[in-house]
Structure formats: C-alpha cells, structure tokens
Amino acid sequence: MPRRYRSLLQPTRLAALALAAVASALAWSRADAHVVPPERLHPVTESYRRMGFLLSLNPVLWNEVGRDATLIADGLEAVEPDGGRLYRSSVASLLDAAITATGGSGPIPAAERRATARDVFHLSTGAVIDKLDAHLALARARLDEYGRASLELGEARALWAAFEPALQAIDAGAYREHGRRWLELTSALGTPGVLGAGAVAPDRETFEREAARLMAFLDATFRAEDAAAVPERVFRVSPALLPVTPAAAAAPGLLPPGSEINKQLPRPRQVLNMAVRGVDEAETPLVALGDMAFDSPEIFGEPARSLGLSCNTCHNKGVTNPRFFIPGLSVRPGGLDVSSSFFAPHAANGHFDPVDIPDLRGIRFTGPYGRNGRFASLREFTRNVIVNEFNGPEPEAMLLDGLVAYMLEFDFLPNAALAPDGKLTDAAAPAARRGEEIFHRPFAAMGGRSCASCHVPGDHFLDRRRHDVGTVGGAEAGSRDRALDTPTLLSAAFTAPYFHDGSAPTLRAVSGHFNDFYGLGLSGPELDDLTAYVETVGGGIDGYEDTVFTLASELEEFSFFLSTYELLKARGENELLDVTFKTIAFEVQAHKWDVQDEGRLPVLDRLTEIMVEAYEARRRGDLAAVDARVAEYRALYENHAEVLQ
Amino acid sequence: MTAMPRFQGLKSLAISPPSLRDENRKTLRVVLPALLFALIALAGAAGAQEPLRIVFIAYENPDQLVENVEPVIDYLEGRLGGEVEHFAATDYAAVVEALRHGSADVGFMGPLQYVMARRQAGAYPILGEIYNGSATYVARIFVRKDSGTKTLADLAGKTIAFVDPISSSGYMYPLDAFKSAGLIRTRADADTFFKRVYFAGGDEQAIRAVLNRFVDAAGVGQFAFGLLRGGERDQVVHVAESRPIPSHCVVVRKDLDAGRVDALRDALLALNEGPNHGLLEHLYGVDGYVRVDASTYAEVEDIARQYDFIPASGSPAP
Numbered sequence: 001m002p003r004r005y006r007s008l009l010q011p012t013r014l015a016a017l018a019l020a021a022v023a024s025a026l027a028w029s030r031a032d033a034h035v036v037p038p039e040r041l042h043p044v045t046e047s048y049r050r051m052g053f054l055l056s057l058n059p060v061l062w063n064e065v066g067r068d069a070t071l072i073a074d075g076l077e078a079v080e081p082d083g084g085r086l087y088r089s090s091v092a093s094l095l096d097a098a099i100t101a102t103g104g105s106g107p108i109p110a111a112e113r114r115a116t117a118r119d120v121f122h123l124s125t126g127a128v129i130d131k132l133d134a135h136l137a138l139a140r141a142r143l144d145e146y147g148r149a150s151l152e153l154g155e156a157r158a159l160w161a162a163f164e165p166a167l168q169a170i171d172a173g174a175y176r177e178h179g180r181r182w183l184e185l186t187s188a189l190g191t192p193g194v195l196g197a198g199a200v201a202p203d204r205e206t207f208e209r210e211a212a213r214l215m216a217f218l219d220a221t222f223r224a225e226d227a228a229a230v231p232e233r234v235f236r237v238s239p240a241l242l243p244v245t246p247a248a249a250a251a252p253g254l255l256p257p258g259s260e261i262n263k264q265l266p267r268p269r270q271v272l273n274m275a276v277r278g279v280d281e282a283e284t285p286l287v288a289l290g291d292m293a294f295d296s297p298e299i300f301g302e303p304a305r306s307l308g309l310s311c312n313t314c315h316n317k318g319v320t321n322p323r324f325f326i327p328g329l330s331v332r333p334g335g336l337d338v339s340s341s342f343f344a345p346h347a348a349n350g351h352f353d354p355v356d357i358p359d360l361r362g363i364r365f366t367g368p369y370g371r372n373g374r375f376a377s378l379r380e381f382t383r384n385v386i387v388n389e390f391n392g393p394e395p396e397a398m399l400l401d402g403l404v405a406y407m408l409e410f411d412f413l414p415n416a417a418l419a420p421d422g423k424l425t426d427a428a429a430p431a432a433r434r435g436e437e438i439f440h441r442p443f444a445a446m447g448g449r450s451c452a453s454c455h456v457p458g459d460h461f462l463d464r465r466r467h468d469v470g471t472v473g474g475a476e477a478g479s480r481d482r483a484l485d486t487p488t489l490l491s492a493a494f495t496a497p498y499f500h501d502g503s504a505p506t507l508r509a510v511s512g513h514f515n516d517f518y519g520l521g522l523s524g525p526e527l528d529d530l531t532a533y534v535e536t537v538g539g540g541i542d543g544y545e546d547t548v549f550t551l552a553s554e555l556e557e558f559s560f561f562l563s564t565y566e567l568l569k570a571r572g573e574n575e576l577l578d579v580t581f582k583t584i585a586f587e588v589q590a591h592k593w594d595v596q597d598e599g600r601l602p603v604l605d606r607l608t609e610i611m612v613e614a615y616e617a618r619r620r621g622d623l624a625a626v627d628a629r630v631a632e633y634r635a636l637y638e639n640h641a642e643v644l645q
Numbered sequence: 646m647t648a649m650p651r652f653q654g655l656k657s658l659a660i661s662p663p664s665l666r667d668e669n670r671k672t673l674r675v676v677l678p679a680l681l682f683a684l685i686a687l688a689g690a691a692g693a694q695e696p697l698r699i700v701f702i703a704y705e706n707p708d709q710l711v712e713n714v715e716p717v718i719d720y721l722e723g724r725l726g727g728e729v730e731h732f733a734a735t736d737y738a739a740v741v742e743a744l745r746h747g748s749a750d751v752g753f754m755g756p757l758q759y760v761m762a763r764r765q766a767g768a769y770p771i772l773g774e775i776y777n778g779s780a781t782y783v784a785r786i787f788v789r790k791d792s793g794t795k796t797l798a799d800l801a802g803k804t805i806a807f808v809d810p811i812s813s814s815g816y817m818y819p820l821d822a823f824k825s826a827g828l829i830r831t832r833a834d835a836d837t838f839f840k841r842v843y844f845a846g847g848d849e850q851a852i853r854a855v856l857n858r859f860v861d862a863a864g865v866g867q868f869a870f871g872l873l874r875g876g877e878r879d880q881v882v883h884v885a886e887s888r889p890i891p892s893h894c895v896v897v898r899k900d901l902d903a904g905r906v907d908a909l910r911d912a913l914l915a916l917n918e919g920p921n922h923g924l925l926e927h928l929y930g931v932d933g934y935v936r937v938d939a940s941t942y943a944e945v946e947d948i949a950r951q952y953d954f955i956p957a958s959g960s961p962a963p
C-alpha cells in the first residue's frame with residue numbers, strides 16, 4: 001500500500017535537543033563505551049580535513065585527493081555554481097598533471113609534489129571559505145525565515161569545523177573568540193516560538209557584525225592570496241603547506257576523517273600457552289612486561305604515541321584488527337602502509353605498499369617475519385616495528401625480551417579437525433576430506449608441486465620460503481621483488497581478508513586466485529572442496545570471546561602489568577617502571593567508561609591517580625612513596641575487583 | 646469502530662490469494678466489490694476511514710527517520726486495523742501546527758512544547774517516554790572542572806550557553822535551578838545575573854561550548870554529557886541540577902476519536918515488553934512508555950507560566 005511521505009523541512013536549532021537524549025541513552029553504560037565514535041562532520045569539512053592529511057603524505061594518493069576535491073566542488077557548486085565549476089576544473093588540471101607525471105602511482109619529484117599539494121590545498125581552502133561565506137550570506141538574507149536561516153547558519157557552522165583543529169592548535173585565544181562568535185550568530189537568530197508564543201525577533205545588527213568579523217578573520221588567516229603571506233603558524237598545522245614532514249611540525253597528530261582505530265568487539269580469543277597450563281601469572285614478570293609493552297603507546301614515538309596506538313591496536317589480543325583503517329595509509333580495512341611518511345618519516349620507503357595486518361597466533365612457529373620474510377628473528381622484527389615503523393626510541397633490551405617472551409606464548413586456536421601431523425581427523429566434514437586430496441595433488445602447472453609443497457601440513461602449513469604467487473606488482477618487468485613468505489594456514493579462518501595486501505576477501509577467493517594464476521583447471525566444486533579444506537585447517541574452537549564486557553579482564557590484565565614492579569625495581573629499570581605506570585594510567589582511563597555502574601567511576605579514577613602519583617614519585621626518586629602507591633593500587637584493585645565486573 | 650477488525654480481515658484475504666481455492670476466488674470476485682463498498686460506507690459512518698496520521702519530530706535527517714520508523718507503522722497498522730500515515734517535521738512549531746489544523750492526529754514532543762501546544766491547539770498527552778528506566782530526567786549546569794566553579798552563585802557575571810529559547814531541559818529548567826538557588830527571580834533577571842546568555846542551538850553545541858572554553862557554563866539536559874567522548878567527559882562537571890522534568894510525550898489532537906486514542910495507547914504500551922519490544926529502537930530508542938495525562942505536566946505548565954513561556958492568566962484551551 002503506497003504511503004504518503006511528507007517532510008516539513010523547517011530545520012530548527014531544536015534539532016539536537018532530544019537527539020542528545022537518544023544518543024546518550026545508547027552510549028551510556030555500554031560495554032563498548034570505550035569505542036570512540038567518529039566525529040560527525042559536514043561532508044565538505046570531512047573531505048577538506050582528509051585532503052589536508054592526504055596531501056601531506058609521500059606518496060600523495062592523487063586519486064583519493066581527487067575524490068575529496070569532487071565532494072568539495074559539489075558542495076560549492078550547490079551554492080556558487082560558477083565558483084564551484086572553476087574550482088573543479090582548476091583542481092582537475094593540477095591533479096591531471098600530477099597523475100600523468102606519476103604514471104598513476106610512481107613518484108614525482110619532491111618539489112613538484114609539494115607545489116601541487118600546496119596549490120590544491122590552497123584552492124580547496126578558498127572553496128570551503130567561499131561556501132561558508134555563501135551560507136552565511138543566505139542566512140543573513142533570510143533572517144526573517146527562522147527555519148531557513150537556521151539551516152544556512154548550521155551549514156556555515158559545520159564548515160567552520162574544517163578550520164577548527166588548526167586554529168585550536170595554533171591560536172587558542174582566536175579559537176575561543178571565534179567560538180563565541182558562532183554562539184552570537186546562533187543567538188541572533190531569535191526564535192519563532194511555538195505558533196508565535198515565546199517568539200524572539202532576530203537581531204540583524206549583531207548577526208551582520210559578527211558574520212563580517214568572522215569572514216574578515218578567515219580571509220586574513222586562511223585565504224591569503226599570496227601563500228607566502230599566510231602566517232607560519234598556519235603552515236605548521238596545514239600539512240600540505242609544510243615544507244617539511246608533518247612529524248616535525250608542532251601540529252597535533254590528528255588522523256583524518258574516515259579513520260578507524262577502535263578495536264573489534266567481541267575481541268578475538270587469545271590463547272596464551274602459559275594460561276592454558278594454569279601458570280600463576282604473578283610469577284612470570286618478563287611475560288607481564290611484554291604484555292604491558294604490547295598494550296603501550298609509550299614504546300612508540302610520535303605521532304603514534306599521542307594517537308594512543310600500540311601493538312594491540314592492530315594485533316588485537318595478538319590476532320588482527322579487521323576494522324583498522326586510515327585514509328591514505330590503508331587500501332582497505334585491516335591494513336596499513338607501515339613504511340609511509342606519516343608514522344616514521346625517517347624510514348619511509350616513498351611508495352604506497354599497505355600490508356594486511358598479520359595474525360600473530362603461533363608466531364614462534366612462523367618465522368621468518370614480515371610479509372616478505374625479511375627478518376629471521378622475531379626480536380629484530382619487533383625492534384624494527386617500534387623504531388622504524390612507529391618512530392619509537394631504541395627499546396631497552398629487557399623490553400624487547402619481554403615482548404618476545406609474551407609473543408612466544410601466543411598459540412594457535414585448538415582445532416579438533418586437525419591431527420598433530422597436519423592430517424584431518426574424523427571430525428572433518430566430507431568436503432574438507434575431498435579438499436585434502438586436492439591440496440596434496442601434484443599439478444603439472446606448478447612443476448609437479450602441490451599446495452602442500454609450500455603449506456607443509458607437518459610444519460604448521462608453511463615452508464619458510466619466499467614465492468611469487470602473482471599478488472605483488474613488481475618494480476619492473478622481471479624484477480624479483482614479488483616474492484612473499486609462505487603464510488601459515490592455521491587459524492586463518494578468522495583472519496580475513498587474505499594475501500599480503502588483503503586483496504582476497506575470502507578463502508574461496510584465494511583458491512580461485514591460485515587456480516587462475518597457475519592454470520590448475522580445477523572445477524567450481526573442486527575449488528569449493530579445496531576451500532572447505534583450508535577453512536577446516538584454519539578453523540578452531542571459539543575464535544572470539546563470548547562476551548563484549550571487557551572491563552574486568554582488562555583490569556585483571558593491568559594488575560598483571562604491575563606484577564613486574566618488584567623485578568623492575570630490583571634491576572633498577574626506571575624507564576620501564578615509568579612506562580608501566582603511565583601505561584596503566586592510560587589504559588584505565590581508556591576503559592573506564594565501560595563500567596556498568598557509574599558510581600564506580602571514582603574507584604577507576606583513583607586507580608589512575610595512584611599510577612600517576614607512582615610515576616611522579618619515581619621521577620623524583622622517592623622510592624618509599626612508589627612502594628606505597630603500588631601497594632595501594634593492588635589493595636584498591638583487590639577490594640573492588642568483584643564489583644567492577 | 647466495529648468495521649475495523651472486519652476491514653483488517655478483508656485486507657489479509659486480499660494479500661494471501663494462494664490460500665484461496667478457485668471457487669472461493671470466483672465468489673470473492675463477485676462479492677468483494679459489494680462488500681468493500683458496504684465496509685467503506687460503514688467505516689465512513691463511523692468516521693474511521695481516515696488514516697491515522699502521525700507526525701514525528703526529526704532531530705536529524707527527516708527522510709531517514711520516515712524510513713526508519715516503517716516497521717513501527719507496519720506494526721501499528723496491524724494493531725489498529727487501518728492505514729497509518731506518517732511524516733517528519735524538524736520543528737516543534739510544525740508539529741503543534743499540524744495538530745492544531747488536524748493535518749496530524751498524533752505527535753511527539755518535549756514537555757514545554759506540549760504545554761504550549763495545549764494552550765494553542767488543545768492537544769493532550771497520552772504517553773510519556775521512559776529513558777534509562779525513568780519517566781523523568783533533569784537539566785544540569787555544567788562547568789569545566791578546572792574552572793574552580795563550585796556553586797551556581799559562582800557564575801554571577803559569567804557567560805552561559807543554553808540550548809534554545811524554547812526548550813525544557815535546555816533553558817527553562819536550568820533557569821529554574823538558578824531560581825531555586827535564589828539567584829534570579831524572572832527570566833529577565835538572567836540577563837543581568839550573567840555577563841552574557843547564549844543559545845547554542847543544541848545540547849551538544851552548548852556543552853562543547855563549555856568544554857572548549859567559549860563560555861563558563863552550559864544549561865543542558867543531563868544526556869548532553871553522554872555526547873562527549875571519554876577524555877572530554879573528564880574535563881566537565883555539573884554543579885547543579887534541576888528538579889525532575891517529565892520526559893517527552895506522545896500527544897494527540899483534541900478531537901481525535903476516543904476509541905482510536907485508546908487503541909493507539911494500548912498499541913504503544915504493548916511495546917513495553919514482548920516480541921515487538923525491539924520496535925522501540927525505531928521510536929527514538931526509548932525503553933518504553935508510561936501513561937500520562939495533563940496533570941503529569943502541571944508543574945511544567947506552572948514553571949512555564951512563571952517564566953512567561955505561556956501567559957500568566959487566561960484559561961487554557963479545552
């Protein structure tokens with residue numbers, strides 16, 4: 001039955017009123033309260049902020065920049081058709097030149113790249129200001145139509161958010177002054193009341209005065225005709241205008257809109273060998289130190305540290321984080337270019353090569369390390385992640401030992417369908433059994449080898465060698481940089497997507513790729529069977545935790561972190577003590593909003609305070625006070641462990 | 646009203662032809678038009694052929710809201726046995742207007758808008774919403790933790806952001822908190838007590854104005870706090886809260902047939918538990934509904950009168 005829809009589109013400032021009620025009723029007391037929701041931005045604001053980030057990278061993904069420029073052009077064209085078209089064509093010609101010069105992906109000279117980035121950013125800044133100005137003018141022209149004026153002012157305010165992070169960072173005073181200006185503008189709209197009752201007439205004089213001051217500021221600060229006239233402080237927070245890399249800037253390490261660094265819920269189930277054996281965690285301090293370091297942003301450098309990234313952000317519970325995404329650095333969720341210019345500019349390789357985040361289960365059996373097997377040692381690999389991928393200081397030997405000790409405890413998921421020798425058990429389904437035969441079948445097209453030749457069932461389904469399997473675009477014809485380390489298939493059913501770059505969404509897609517690449521001639525049903533086999537090998541019991549309530553287990557883990565105290569104190573490892581205290585304080589704060597009973601927040605805040613006090617006492621060398629704070633933390637946690645469940 | 650269940654029965658026949666045998670279908674083909682005619686006539690006589698028209702207040706995207714509440718409309722059509730139309734308004738004035746002119750039978754609104762609508766349109770409330778297990782909420786005065794502000798009196802000569810001039814939790818009740826503290830007596834007093842009063846346009850804008858140090862305080866609904874992120878929440882604190890505010894309500898126009906009102910109330914109350922409870926997610930995510938009447942909002946009306954939102958004298962519309 002057709003239904004009649006009507007929208008009385010009379011937007012009002014009341015708009016957010018009960019949204020507040022709804023949103024927060026949902027947000028409060030939920031197990032995922034620690035999950036930071038994305039900032040809600042106007043599409044043009046979002047594109048502008050993201051574009052600023054993209055333009056600061058090396059390489060610049062010009063096509064991504066073009067997508068954002070299109071959104072900005074659409075937004076401007078809606079209110080200023082001529083201006084929108086001019087912006088669109090101007091940016092298009094700049095991008096065309098850059099893309100042509102790079103052949104789509106290759107590098108262009110640094111000076112040229114920076115000049116293009118600067119020009120695109122400058123034009124885009126102007127476009128956003130023009131759009132903001134147009135909406136302010138529309139609001140001013142329609143002040144007597146409250147609904148319309150409110151809508152236009154709302155648009156303008158949402159566009160102002162394009163410049164807020166920069167302004168907040170460079171000039172807190174101006175940021176506040178203009179924040180109040182927007183309150184003046186909103187207030188000047190008055191209200192039509194309800195059918196005339198309670199009506200307040202618009203204050204045209206105030207509106208015009210404040211709007212003019214705002215535009216004057218924007219023009220002078222962000223849109224100087226001569227780029228050289230733009231104050232140096234704006235350069236520093238407008239990455240595309242930077243003559244140097246953003247890591248050297250005083251700007252806050254902001255991630256662009258569209259980024260997702262929250263971890264998945266429910267969490268992957270971590271299988272620690274020592275825990276399965278029932279070992280008393282209080283007596284394994286080196287592992288505890290590694291666990292702490294794994295969760296600690298403190299071991300990284302900027303900007304990862306300020307962004308709160310740790311090993312655990314990507315390898316959640318030692319597995320993967322299929323949601324992780326940063327525009328310009330990821331090609332799809334669950335992957336990241338770890339040799340980009342953003343996190344560790346000194347170690348950038350200058351080309352865009354994001355890798356799928358690998359699962360660390362069973363890592364003691366899966367060396368060599370790195371997608372291309374470039375590190376034989378887990379310890380060397382880990383050091384490289386800290387120092388050259390995330391800009392961290394040289395880690396202390398004991399810290400690296402701890403990380404390795406912790407990771408060596410990561411087991412694969414138990415799998416009833418798989419015998420210790422890698423053969424399927426009676427628990428496996430018939431399709432998987434048929435697939436097992438195909439897996440071991442020699443193919444002439446592979447030189448008489450089978451799938452099992454590389455994914456050796458008796459050796460954790462890998463061969464510790466590098467092979468070109470057609471998934472890497474090489475540097476040039478015939479180059480040998482296409483080879484990748486054979487990955488294990490164990491626990492793989494839980495770690496989609498697949499291949500080094502995550503380009504295969506499912507294991508069936510992986511089977512299909514090999515069939516096509518080698519010309520194996522397998523039929524559809526055979527590929528299904530082969531996939532069923534790999535899924536069975538890659539399966540396991542309870543791949544995810546059975547609860548989304550993680551606060552209690554997190555707090556237990558922080559207690560575990562603190563079990564290192566006596567060891568670190570005895571060894572005089574002051575820096576590691578500091579890292580431990582800061583990490584626990586950070587982690588308690590990051591998770592405290594998950595608490596189901598709001599009344600318990602003070603306990604969690606106190607736990608944080610104690611760690612901060614311990615840190616400060618340690619810094620001034622008051623060891624007795626440090627002892628007392630650690631004892632206090634332990635006692636407070638013990639007393640509340642149950643109620644914080 | 647007796648026509649309603651029979652009409653529903655016919656509707657269900659019409660959409661399930663596979664269950665009909667050929668001869669039945671033939672009979673129906675003859676009988677159906679006559680039967681329909683009779684039913685329509687009957688329904689017309691009972692005044693029930695008109696669809697029930699619901700106006701929802703949309704806080705963001707009205708088109709999205711219209712689409713999102715579809716399952717609720719389907720449910721209501723099943724329960725009420727007749728067509729239910731719905732549309733979205735983004736302005737409370739439009740909701741009140743629609744109820745006054747009879748272009749809507751049912752609307753959703755806040756308590757202050759209701760008491761204003763009552764006077765102007767004679768509309769009356771039938772159900773109150775339950776959020777977080779409560780049929781009331783409060784307004785709070787938030788300041789930055791590091792501001793040193795401990796009491797409302799400390800805010801003399803300071804700046805404050807409210808939500809909107811026509812708002813229960815975002816203006817009237819926060820003002821009332823200052824009155825209860827003996828700091829102001831009338832709405833006009835606020836202009837002298839504070840250095841400057843702003844209207845930020847939304848709860849989130851108002852509480853963020855405090856967070857970002859644009860203003861010294863914000864008077865907002867309690868739920869505004871939840872719109873901040875974890876680290877941001879640690880920076881603000883409330884120094885006072887208002888008396889309880891009855892929650893938002895479902896309001897019907899004054900001449901809507903009493904039978905239809907009862908049916909609607911029962912249908913919505915039935916969502917409080919049972920298999921259809923999940924539909925509430927589409928109705929602003931409330932926990933459920935509770936019966937209310939005009940007396941529930943008597944105090945709101947009283948406060949509204951004190952602050953000149955409604956005239957101090959004159960009898961309300963019937």
